[in-house]
Amino acid sequence: MPVRLPLEGITVIDISHLAAGPWCTMVLADLGANVIKIERPGVGDMSRNAGGTYAGDHSAVFLSFNRNKRSVALDLKDPRGRETLYQLLSGADVFVENLRAGKADQLGLGYADLAKINPGLVYASISAFGTDGPYADLPGNDPIIQALSGAMSITGEQDGPPARQGVSVPDFGAGMMAAFSITAALFGRATTGSGCKLDLNLLDVEIFALGPRAQEHLITGEDQPRLGSAHPQFAPYQAFRCRDGRYLYIAAINEKFWHLLCEALGTPELAEDERYATNVDRCRNRESLVAYLQDILDTRDRDDWLGVLGERGMPCAPVNTLTEAVHDPQVVHNELVQRFTHRGLGELSTVALPLRLDGARLPIRLAPPELGEHTEELLAELGTGAEDA
Structure with missing residues (x-):
C-alpha cells in the first residue's frame, strides 16, 4: 500500500x-x-x-x-x-x-x-x-x-x-x-x-x-455510416461469429497483420487479391471481404480460432460477456x-x-x-x- x-x-x-x-x-x-x-x-x-x-x-x-x-x-x-x-x-x-x-x-x-x-x-x-x-x-x-x-x-x-x-x-x-x-x-x-x-x-x-471520427468529418464534411462492431478506417476490423455461435474480434490494423490473418485462415492467396491489396481497398470492398471471412470462420468454434490466430500473433480476442470479462485471466x-x-x-x-x-x-x-x-x-x-x- x-x-x-x-x-x-x-x-x-x-x-x-x-x-x-x-x-x-x-x-x-x-x-x-x-x-x-x-x-x-x-x-x-x-x-x-x-x-x-x-x-x-x-x-x-x-x-x-x-x-x-x-x-x-x-x-x-x-x-x-x-x-x-x-x-x-x-x-x-x-x-x-x-x-x-x-x-x-x-x-x-x-x-x-x-x-x-x-x-x-x-x-x-x-x-x-x-x-x-x-x-x-x-x-x-x-x-x-x-x-x-x-x-x-x-x-x-x-x-x-x-x-x-x-x-x-x-x-x-x-x-x-x-x-x-x-x-x-x-x-x-x-x-x-x-x-x-x-x-x-x-x-x-x-x-x-469522438476523436478521429470528428476530425474525419471536419476534413470530408461527410456523415459516417453505422458499421456495427466494424471500424470505418480499417478492415477486417470487427467481430465475427464462429461455428458455436460465439464471437471473436479480429483487428488487422496494418498490412503485416492482414498477411498473418490470411496465413492463419489457410488462404494466403487472399492477401494477393487486388480487391484487398491495401487497407483502402479492403475498406472499399468491405462487404465482399467480410462475407468471405465469415464463411471461413463459420467452420470452427471460437476457441479453436483463438488458438490458431493467437499462435501467429494476430490481434484477436473473444467478445466476452460481462461474466467472462470480470473472470478473464488477465483481469x-x-x-x-x-x-x-x-x-x-x-x-x-x-x-x-x-x-x-x-x-x-x-x-x-x-x-x-x-x-x-x-x-x-x-x-x-x-x-x-x-x-x-
Missing part, C-alpha cells in the same frame, strides 16, 4: 448527484482526497434510488460512484444548512456541483459567492450542455447527449436504428475530465495561490470523445476487482481505479456511505451541533 496517496490533504466538498459529479469525486477520493458528500436530509443523492439492481436496499448505481467518501446531510435551502456548508468550504480546496444552470447562484453557492469565503477554492461546475446558450435550461442526461453529439448516429448495425453506447460515456467521460481538470487547477494554484472556476459539460466531452491477474466491507451489506466486490501507484492498487478506505452517516462526525470537527445544521 502506498505510504501517502497523491491527494492526501486535499478536501473536496461535493454537492453533485447521480453520475458525472460523483464519478469525478470518487476518482479524487480514490487518489486520497477527503471527499465530503453533501446530501439532502431524508432524500440523499438521487442515485440512491436509481436503476433496478440493488444489494439489499442499496442501488448498484450509488455503490459504484461513492466509495471513499463521507456523507453529511444538510438542507441547503435552510440558512443554517448553508452556513454549515460555508464553514466546511472555508477550509476546503475543491467544490463540485452539477446543478441545473443558475441553481447554485440561487442557493448562494455560485463561484462569486464562494470565492469570497475561500479565494483559493477550485470550483468545478459540471452541466449537461453548458452554463449558458440555447440549451442551458433544458434537462439533459446520457442518452440525450449521445443523441445530440452524433455518437448515437454512428453506433449500431448498418441496417438498424441508431443505438445508445452500452455505457454512459458522456457521464463517465465528463467525470474523468473534471477530475483531471481539478488536479491541473490544484497544480496551478500551488504556483499562483489563486483558485479558479472550471466549467465542463457532457455535450462538449462526448463530441471531444484477475491485474486485481482490478477489489473487495470491501460495507456496514450493512457485508463483503462486496467493486471495480477499483485503473491505476497502480508504486505497484499497488489504491485502497478502498471507506465503503459507500449511508445517508448522513458522517454528519455528526463532521459537525463535531467544525464545533457545530446537529441542531445548527
